[in-house]
Amino acid sequence: MQAPRAPFGRRPAAVLANRASGGYRVVSLLDREGTEPVAGQFYMLAAAERWAGSGGRPYLPRAISVAETGPAAAGLRLDFLLDDVGPGTGRLGELEEGEEVWLTGPLGNAFGEPGELAGPGAAGAILVGGGVGVAPLALLRRRFSERGIAHRVLLGFRDEEHSGGLDLFCSAAGALCPEVRLASEDGHAGHRGYVTDLLEAMLAGDDAGSAVVYACGPPPMLEAVRLLCADAVVPCRLALESPMACGYGACFGCAVPKPGGGYLRLCVDGPVLSGEHLAMVPEAELARA
Amino acid sequence: MPELCGIELAHPVLNGSGTYDAIAARRVFGNALLEEFPFAAFVSKTITPQPRAGNEPRRIWETPAGMLNSIGLPNKGLEGFLAEDLPQLAELPVPLIVSAMATNHQDFGRIITALDEREEVAAVELNVSCPNVHSGLIVGENPSETLALLAALRPLTEKPLIVKLTPNVADPAAVAVAAEEGGADAVSLINTLKGAALDRRSGEPALAAGHGGLSGPAVRPVALAQLRAVRVAIGLPIVGMGGIASGADAAEFLAAGATVVAVGTENFSDPRAGSRVARELGYEAVPVAAAPSH
Numbered sequence: 001m002q003a004p005r006a007p008f009g010r011r012p013a014a015v016l017a018n019r020a021s022g023g024y025r026v027v028s029l030l031d032r033e034g035t036e037p038v039a040g041q042f043y044m045l046a047a048a049e050r051w052a053g054s055g056g057r058p059y060l061p062r063a064i065s066v067a068e069t070g071p072a073a074a075g076l077r078l079d080f081l082l083d084d085v086g087p088g089t090g091r092l093g094e095l096e097e098g099e100e101v102w103l104t105g106p107l108g109n110a111f112g113e114p115g116e117l118a119g120p121g122a123a124g125a126i127l128v129g130g131g132v133g134v135a136p137l138a139l140l141r142r143r144f145s146e147r148g149i150a151h152r153v154l155l156g157f158r159d160e161e162h163s164g165g166l167d168l169f170c171s172a173a174g175a176l177c178p179e180v181r182l183a184s185e186d187g188h189a190g191h192r193g194y195v196t197d198l199l200e201a202m203l204a205g206d207d208a209g210s211a212v213v214y215a216c217g218p219p220p221m222l223e224a225v226r227l228l229c230a231d232a233v234v235p236c237r238l239a240l241e242s243p244m245a246c247g248y249g250a251c252f253g254c255a256v257p258k259p260g261g262g263y264l265r266l267c268v269d270g271p272v273l274s275g276e277h278l279a280m281v282p283e284a285e286l287a288r289a
Numbered sequence: 290m291p292e293l294c295g296i297e298l299a300h301p302v303l304n305g306s307g308t309y310d311a312i313a314a315r316r317v318f319g320n321a322l323l324e325e326f327p328f329a330a331f332v333s334k335t336i337t338p339q340p341r342a343g344n345e346p347r348r349i350w351e352t353p354a355g356m357l358n359s360i361g362l363p364n365k366g367l368e369g370f371l372a373e374d375l376p377q378l379a380e381l382p383v384p385l386i387v388s389a390m391a392t393n394h395q396d397f398g399r400i401i402t403a404l405d406e407r408e409e410v411a412a413v414e415l416n417v418s419c420p421n422v423h424s425g426l427i428v429g430e431n432p433s434e435t436l437a438l439l440a441a442l443r444p445l446t447e448k449p450l451i452v453k454l455t456p457n458v459a460d461p462a463a464v465a466v467a468a469e470e471g472g473a474d475a476v477s478l479i480n481t482l483k484g485a486a487l488d489r490r491s492g493e494p495a496l497a498a499g500h501g502g503l504s505g506p507a508v509r510p511v512a513l514a515q516l517r518a519v520r521v522a523i524g525l526p527i528v529g530m531g532g533i534a535s536g537a538d539a540a541e542f543l544a545a546g547a548t549v550v551a552v553g554t555e556n557f558s559d560p561r562a563g564s565r566v567a568r569e570l571g572y573e574a575v576p577v578a579a580a581p582s583h
Contacts, residue, residue, distance in 0.1 A: 006317060008319070008321035008322055057354075059352070059353070059355060061557075088351075102558070245356060246556070246560075249316070250309050257346075268317060
């Protein structure tokens with residue numbers, strides 16, 4: 001799947017809505033000129049006003065994955081799932097209807113489809129999301145659903161406060177899609193434990209051996225997914241996050257180690273990478289994440 | 290029409306080295322980049338004699354009105370640059386200035402000689418914020434090291450040589466004077482300010498390298514003070530930079546004696562910042578993105 005290209009430069013986008021989604025926020029923007037994004041792509045976002053808040057931050061735009069999109073009057077609606085983890089996501093989560101946001105994108109690559117990644121015999125897809133990282137999987141799930149690609153969805157959260165976005169995985173009637181299974185570390189929803197417990201059980205059973213795994217979430221979760229998939233010889237596509245100043249290859253800040261040495265730039269080489277293109281993450285780094 | 294060392298420019302706004310990868314930007318934005326190229330001349334990322342992977346992450350950290358970086362000059366090395374990057378940079382619609390760095394005169398000379406042979410290269414910017422392996426001194430922090438480097442390189446090319454001054458010295462004007470005495474054609478300033486931050490959750494340095502270079506609007510007053518000091522000390526053209534984010538910022542640098550200006554960190558927030566700044570300076574023909582509707 002070819003990822004669509006961004007118009008050159010940043011452009012203003014109006015805030016259409018900002019609503020709570022569990023412990024997160026869903027901010028909807030009106031993009032008047034961009035092409036429709038595919039799952040995995042992201043945008044650089046900065047509030048047009050009051051971006052430099054208290055203490056001179058935020059300063060840089062923030063890279064946020066698109067969670068859902070659809071037609072809107074005079075353009076395209078883009079939905080972003082936000083967890084308030086710092087001054088940038090905090091300000092974006094406070095955006096009010098009618099405010100303007102500077103938008104650059106869609107940027108980065110696509111998750112791709114199972115047939116492209118594992119050949120025509122691929123049994124389907126397993127989507128694994130953790131925390132606010134469930135966002136790009138919402139768009140991916142809808143696309144797979146529309147294209148008749150078999151898929152199962154595993155979503156995990158730390159606790160109730162740090163969970164949300166489930167409404168992005170709901171039918172029009174508001175019910176959680178039947179293919180979604182939940183895990184939570186505090187046991188408030190679904191399996192008590194890690195979402196990777198569910199993946200491990202799934203990969204050990206049935207026909208998952210010919211599936212493709214798609215994952216987005218915190219670094220320790222992604223590393224666990226990568227190892228489980230390597231053991232099961234299942235291809236995996238991981239959407240990573242990295243500190244990123246520009247999103248278009250200018251700053252070289254979002255370096256991700258390659259196996260055998262050197263670095264990828266996550267913004268232009270990713271953000272979705274295949275498991276075999278990633279170097280082992282040192283345990284110390286996972287502990288810090 | 291602005292000009293720098295005989296290079297005619299459509300407007301007075303360049304990019305700071307290492308703040309714009311025109312090759313990657315063309316991959317991302319397509320040929321629209323060439324049709325509305327934001328800068329009047331393009332300054333490449335610094336090239337070194339051998340390829341460099343760059344520093345271990347974490348490489349960047351947001352700070353008040355700015356950011357720290359310790360990218361570590363990733364590049365393909367001289368041979369890789371000439372074979373792979375230069376043909377692509379030659380397709381840009383503006384003059385090309387190549388930034389170069391080496392840790393001894395011989396290696397530096399090899400780069401200058403190779404670039405001298407390429408007509409695609411309009412000028413060379415010398416990144417002197419690195420140690421001379423023989424003396425252990427940072428070349429750009431030391432007037433005699435700067436003079437010695439220019440003495441070694443000046444005979445190798447007639448292309449303009451621009452010395453990128455570091456702000457991490459007590460007396461940047463003394464280094465600028467040495468550059469002028471050594472035969473430089475221009476100086477550019479400022480490079481990033483040495484800085485550090487701690488991750489407050491862990492108490493560890495925020496950047497893997499421990500410290501990095503500070504850039505963005507936070508450094509603008511430092512840049513202006515150094516620009517004024519250098520302006521009265523030398524007669525050479527000056528490329529002024531340091532936290533320029535608007536035409537009004539750029540006008541301050543021009544008023545303080547810069548011949549032309551460069552936009553750096555602002556490019557990260559606005560991929561068309563160069564043409565926006567030029568437009569805000571009154572260069573009407575420069576295409577820019579739409580302003581917010583309100």
